[in-house]
Amino acid sequence: MKTHFLRPRDVPELQIWAEVFIFTALALGLPVLFNAEDPFWTEGGFSWPVLGPLLVSLRYGFSKGFISILCLLVGQLFLLQANILSPQSDFNINAMIGYIIVIMITGEFRDVWERTNQQQSIQLEYVTDRLETFTRQYHLINSSHDRIEQMLAGHTLSLRESLQAVRTSIGLLKERRLDSAAQKIIDLFVEYGLLERAGLYKVENDTVLEPPLASIGQMGQIAENDPLILAMIEEKELVSVKDAKTALGISKYHMAIPLIDVNNTIYGAILVERVQFFALKNTTLTLLAVMAGHIGDLLRHEITNPVMTYEESPYFIRQVKRANKEAKRYNIPSQLLKIKANNITDKSTQLMSYLSEARRGLDIYLYDNQNQVLLLLMPLADELEKAGFIARMNTWCKERTGNTLAELDIVIEQQLALPISSDDIKRLVSLS
Known part of the structure; x- marks a missing residue:
């Protein structure tokens, strides 16, 4: 018993x-x-x-x-x-x-x-049960984190790579209109923003028009007074559920991303109803906002040649303004250099031509061949990268011509870190 x-x-x-x-x-x-x-x-x-x-x-x-x-x-x-x-x-x-x-x-x-x-x-018993629940959730989150790291290991959310992909994808389109580029644009944001359900809509006169031009997942009907959409139109920038400006109302969206050019004209908007939770971090939001701005500029202006002539200076100015705006708003470093050959010779012409050929992926050049003046916009470049570029330029000059920059009388007249004033931009781009 x-x-x-x-x-x-x-x-x-x-x-x-x-x-x-x-x-x-x-x-x-x-x-x-x-x-x-x-x-x-x-x-x-x-x-x-x-x-x-x-x-x-x-x-x-x-x-x-x-x-x-x-x-x-x-x-x-x-x-x-x-x-x-x-x-x-x-x-x-x-x-x-x-x-x-x-x-x-x-x-x-x-x-x-x-x-x-x-x-x-x-x-x-209660504490034991809570401990078991916590342990299970911890291991679940830990395994999910490991899977996320494995998933992102081969796909780093690089701002430089994403902008290069934007420029390449939009540049390959036969017609650079919002409706024809819609699917390509939404695919880019799905890839780099980890969106799960989102739609790209046309915007006219600060009004979002239905139906979506392209979407991933089934999108619901747009609410006219949605606080996230109203905040996007008012602020003319990306807004998310994390922003304090959207706290006055309940929104059905997690993000609202405007496709906006440097003149603050909104051509389209990406409304995100569902996104992976770890994508709502500041680095990812900044990446999406910058991508949207560059897409807005590319849709508005058809010139995409990264090495421009003096006649194309208006587009170069717009690119500088875009980098200047991003430096002010998101603290993204960019550099602006002005290189001039005071004594025009065959060797100086050879070096200037080589600099154009050896351009970095995102750099944009404005080159006056007649006066041998070269303006370099180096997006996403800090002071260290600028110093490295100048050092490499001296090495190239010695290897190509057998002379140093000083011996060829090639000088760097201006070295500016963005942001700068509008007057400085106009003065530099005058190429005088």
């Missing part, structure tokens, strides 16, 4: 009552058997029969202990009245009342201890 001595709460009710009556019967019978002359132990200093109800009270609490001591006293009175015990046995009523009080106190102590133990057991 399975015992439950150490777990009283698990003992069957029938077994409990059996133990109560067994201990009570032993407390009643053993003194009569071994000490018939003084079965109440009134002369021995301690009433040993009370030990049975005391054990019951400690094990099963107040009610069982109280019943046990009452049964013991009633049994002793019965034996005394039935002349089973010797007549000289003294039934000390004061001692018996004291023993009843002791049993009651003992039982109450056990009940308080049992309630405290149960409460602590419940709390322990």
